[in-house]
Amino acid sequence: MNAFISYSHKDQEYLDMLLKHLAQVKRERLLDTWTDHEIEAGGSFNDDISNSLEQAKIFIALLSPDYINSNYCYEKEFRKAQDLNEAGKLKIVPVVVEPCDWHNTPFADLKALPKDGKPVADWSNPNTAFLNVITEIRKLLSKKEEQADFLKPEGLRSSQNKYRAQKDFDSIEKMEFVKEAFNELRSKFTEYLKEVVEVEGIKAKILENGEDTFKAILVNKNKIGVETTLIVSTSGGGEQRRNMMMLSSATYFIKFEITGSKQGQSPRFFELDYDDFHLFWKEGGFNQRNNIQELDVSSIVDLIWEDWLHSVGIEF
Structure with a gap:
């Protein structure tokens, strides 16, 4: 292109x-x-x-x-x-x-x-x-083919729109999809944190930035005792994997939890799903908002980021 x-x-x-x-x-x-x-x-x-x-x-x-x-x-x-x-x-x-x-x-x-x-x-x-x-x-x-049709050469539009090959996704493909998504998620949160601390009275610190766990604290010094910790993790291995399976039936997922807020919040999940053509994310459990069926990583980051900012009294 x-x-x-x-x-x-x-x-x-x-x-x-x-x-x-x-x-x-x-x-x-x-x-x-x-x-x-x-x-x-x-x-x-x-x-x-x-x-x-x-x-x-x-x-x-x-x-x-x-x-x-x-x-x-x-x-x-x-x-x-x-x-x-x-x-x-x-x-x-x-x-x-x-x-x-x-x-x-x-x-x-x-x-x-x-x-x-x-x-x-x-x-x-x-x-x-x-x-x-x-x-x-x-x-x-x-962008999906139907959303980015203008990006295709004129001579290829009709044939590419008519045919789509079904495929199966093995465990390795799914694990790599989760890994790539989490790497992008960590990168975006790191970028967002660098920007939000430019707001007067806002402090932030990354506490953990590993392959399957991201943890950071956000403090609003404009309000008394308002600070929360975000913990985002993926379907990794070992004890963490077993503990997470108790909360979600999905095999591949991203979990996030905001602790320290006065309202409190239960862990929430974004589950890996797929159809005959592609892998995608969906909001898991009973927390689906606006009937969203498919989500990309940017949408997941924005949903989590909005909740986290709201927990310390920041609006955008």
């Missing part, structure tokens, strides 16, 4: 960081990127850019004052991308790298990255900001 990266040359350092963070995505052959660095000597600047935009399925714009000030980036590349977006041929992904007036541009109608459109320059660690960007881009690339 092709991604066209639109940027001001004055923001070269941000382009370099983005490309570094996209290295693994490109290594997995999920994405090919194009910038004007690809234009060869003697090439037609306008023609090459126009052709590359026509071939792209994703348009990544690195927003900054210099980008908005650039007539070429804003008036030509972005305008062309808007036309392709309206035709359903391309997805526009704004990445805010420096504080700028993007809220008063057409980009305001789009979901901006990093999280909440917070400029990369305002993050304490720019690598954390770009990790959030890459995570969201991966989510875009991994």
Whole structure:
């Protein structure tokens, strides 16, 4: 899949960081990127850019004052991308790298990255900001076929939509699915904790970050004695596995528990499930909300994170 990266040359350092963070995505052959660095000597600047935009399925714009000030980036590349977006041929992904007036541009109608459109320059660690960007881009690339039809080449749409092969999933595939999910979950919680401590009076500390257990404490010093501990674990082995089986009949699952809150909360589960075509998560037991049948890791993290923040009096 092709991604066209639109940027001001004055923001070269941000382009370099983005490309570094996209290295693994490109290594997995999920994405090919194009910038004007690809234009060869003697090439037609306008023609090459126009052709590359026509071939792209994703348009990544690195927003900054210099980008908005650039007539070429804003008036030509972005305008062309808007036309392709309206035709359903391309997805526009704004990445805010420096504080700028993007809220008063057409980009305001789009979901901006990093999280909440917070400029990369305002993050304490720019690598954390770009990790959030890459995570969201991966989510875009991994959308279900029916949700990401615009990402497929025109000639492949009809045949790919008509045929799906049934398959079985062995225990190793399921265990690897759980492991990958938990690794992503630990990474997201680590990222979220780095951001939430920027709120005045909020403290956090990771107590355990192992292969099948994540444990951290969250403190709201704005309220007296308000602190809770989050414990997230997977269907691992040994004594932990036996204890967890007493609470859930599922073989593969993610369990989470919030302790220390005045209300108290029983352990809750997300169970691994599957159909004839793919593996997925669902909320276990009697805790299913909004009749959600299938969940991805990002949805699980958001559900847990919301409950944890609420337990110490934080809303978002």
